[in-house]
Amino acid sequence: MTNETKPTSRNALYRVSQLMGFLLGARFFVAVLLLFALYVSTFFLFNREESFRNFVFDYKVHCIIICSVLSILAGGIINRFYDKEKDQLTQPFRSRLQSFLKEKYFLIAYVVLNALSLGLAIFVSHRVFVFFLIYQFLMWFYSHKLSKIIVLNNFTFVSLTLYPFFGMLIYYQTFSLKILFLAIFLFLMLFIIDITKDTLTKNADKMFGYDTIANRLGYQSTRSILLILLIITLATSIILSVGIGFKNIIAWYFLLTIIVIIGTVFMLFRNQKNDKFKSLNLLRLWIFFGILAMLFDGIYHKYPWLI
Known part of the structure; x- marks a missing residue:
């Protein structure tokens, strides 16, 4: 060279x-x-x-x-x-x-x-x-x-x-009622992700004056709040899957969300190394899969000849 x-x-x-x-x-x-x-x-x-x-x-x-x-x-x-x-x-x-x-x-x-x-x-x-x-x-x-x-x-x-x-x-x-429940579901998922993220940056947040739920209440109380939010999200998923009908791809996405939420709860309460990070990425990935599910569901109903 x-x-x-x-x-x-x-x-x-x-x-x-x-x-x-x-x-x-x-x-x-x-x-x-x-x-x-x-x-x-x-x-x-x-x-x-x-x-x-x-x-x-x-x-x-x-x-x-x-x-x-x-x-x-x-x-x-x-x-x-x-x-x-x-x-x-x-x-x-x-x-x-x-x-x-x-x-x-x-x-x-x-x-x-x-x-x-x-x-x-x-x-x-x-x-x-x-x-x-x-x-x-x-x-x-x-x-x-x-x-x-x-x-x-x-x-x-x-x-x-x-x-x-x-x-x-x-x-x-x-x-419509469907859009309302979809908005509630997405809001809850993003809210859970943001609170979980705060548990990972707890020390840095405290050092630089960011007053978060994780810093103010501690991890045990934060985990309880996350559990409540996950249960509400679970109920919203069931309502959406039943309300939309299982002939739709997006309904199966919401049904499978139940498994994802149970897995997230398991990781949060197992509290082993990297479990919080894994649960955070799992929820982020699941939102992306939701976008894909909406895409394929829309194509299936509007342009079935493409599938």
Whole structure:
């Protein structure tokens, strides 16, 4: 290897590290998952009448979804800005990658992403503009203040995650008992995930002044709260599986959720090494499977000839 090749290789590696640091700092991969979930839920859940062709050429829907993703990316950056010190303890590898990029570039990206989102929103309508202006303010306020207030931090985080879906629900004006129970189920799953995550970052949260349920009540009481939430989620799953009917793929997903919840309870109460981490990832993975189940269920009913 020549002397010219070595600096070039180091420079390329540095640039890749900068890119990965930015993507992780902006929660890019979470945003991609939410993008996928938004398109699946919008077309197969909220949009009941519109054909695929009309959906594809409905520029307002695409603009709203893109605005959501841009705002989520910006929210990830501002959240990283306020959680930087804590992340150095809880996520050292990601923090190391992010250190390759100067702080000012993250802040510039935050402003640009929010501006692009609002610019696109005003193109759709003034109401969409206000909707996303409120969304961006709430994400900043959560990162700045609410993330350190017990219970309110979990509640706000989950609500902000579901905020874009609420926007699509309003856009299509598709209100039903099924959607209500689906929203309750998803809210509970995300709430459980966020509380479980707090049990893993308990020491770092306490060190940097994050008042969480795990820190205030201790693990035993937190585990009892998680058990109650899991039981409510279990009941919601049963109601959904019976109410939807077992001719639907999504109904079997909710039936299998019972097994997942029982497995989560077992791991939480066994309390062996890495059990909390395993239960956290199991619930996250199960939400992703839920998106896939909705996708295949929608294709099966709208386009059975594809299967």
